[in-house]
Amino acid sequence: MIVAENLTVIFNKGTPRAMQALRDVSLQIPPGEFITVIGTNGAGKSTLLNALAGDVRCESGEIRFSDAPVTNQLTHQRSALVSRVFQDPIAGTCDALTVEENLAVALRRGRRPGLRRGLSSKTREMFRERLASVGLGLENRLQERVSLLSGGQRQVICLVMASLAPTRLLLLDEHTAALDPRTASLVLSLTDKIVAEGKLTALMVTHSMRQALDHGNRTLMMHEGRIVLDIGDEARRGLGVPDLLQMFERVRGEELADDALLLG
Numbered sequence: 001m002i003v004a005e006n007l008t009v010i011f012n013k014g015t016p017r018a019m020q021a022l023r024d025v026s027l028q029i030p031p032g033e034f035i036t037v038i039g040t041n042g043a044g045k046s047t048l049l050n051a052l053a054g055d056v057r058c059e060s061g062e063i064r065f066s067d068a069p070v071t072n073q074l075t076h077q078r079s080a081l082v083s084r085v086f087q088d089p090i091a092g093t094c095d096a097l098t099v100e101e102n103l104a105v106a107l108r109r110g111r112r113p114g115l116r117r118g119l120s121s122k123t124r125e126m127f128r129e130r131l132a133s134v135g136l137g138l139e140n141r142l143q144e145r146v147s148l149l150s151g152g153q154r155q156v157i158c159l160v161m162a163s164l165a166p167t168r169l170l171l172l173d174e175h176t177a178a179l180d181p182r183t184a185s186l187v188l189s190l191t192d193k194i195v196a197e198g199k200l201t202a203l204m205v206t207h208s209m210r211q212a213l214d215h216g217n218r219t220l221m222m223h224e225g226r227i228v229l230d231i232g233d234e235a236r237r238g239l240g241v242p243d244l245l246q247m248f249e250r251v252r253g254e255e256l257a258d259d260a261l262l263l264g
């Protein structure tokens with residue numbers, strides 16, 4: 001179980017620009033749960049993921065992975081526990097390396113840096129198989145620089161990279177937002193497959209209510225630094241976008257002005 005208890009994050013604390021991005025956020029994530037996270041701009045979704053990954057310091061609160069506190073561990077110290085895919089495919093891969101070199105780096109995530117030997121044929125074959133299962137022909141481009149791939153192809157590589165080494169928590173931060181609809185749909189299907197096959201525990205931020213309901217088995221809605229809705233598997237069944245919108249408006253006590261954004 002991954003537990004976040006009473007997390008508070010304040011940016012620019014003690015200055016006129018102080019911003020409380022997380023307000024006393026508590027969350028329990030059982031193993032194998034795939035949670036979608038939705039909310040208005042600036043609600044604190046990325047900050048929650050950053051706090052879980054160790055990218056931002058929590059003012060107060062505690063994060064535990066299977067009872068082990070990690071709250072004060074930096075990102076690299078948590079790298080064996082947490083893997084991430086960001087919105088920008090370029091951020092997740094290294095331009096100067098080939099596809100297989102990027103995959104090899106990901107395979108070593110969380111391990112001590114050591115003397116690097118060349119790729120074994122067994123590892124290369126494993127990479128080839130992983131990429132072949134996606135169906136984009138990327139298995140034939142292992143020795144090409146990753147910079148030659150399209151944004152969608154790179155995002156597929158990022159997703160495969162995030163799931164190569166064992167991970168306790170996969171964080172997906174609007175990882176399809178920069179892709180065209182067809183590629184976004186392919187990357188989302190691949191996400192479902194990777195999460196299901198690896199029985200991964202995952203948190204996926206999206207701006208689309210439709211996506212939030214169609215993927216995973218639990219949906220969180222955030223607003224102004226708080227989790228305002230937490231909808232489990234049972235309650236989500238049969239729930240449509242208008243229902244979700246209504247629930248959100250009810251907890252907010254006002255109509256959602258920017259619903260167009262959330263309906264996408």
Ligand SMILES: Nc1ncnc2c1ncn2[C@@H]1O[C@H](COP(=O)(O)OP(=O)(O)OP(=O)(O)O)[C@@H](O)[C@H]1O
Binds near residue numbers: 019
């Ligand atoms: N590094 C930072 N320094 C200062 N303020 C920040 C920083 N990161 C985030 N914030 C602020 O914290 C609040 C929450 O931001 P966050 O990125 O978590 O929201 P979000 O829900 O992911 O929004 P969006 O959907 O627009 O990406 C926002 O007001 C944002 O401007």
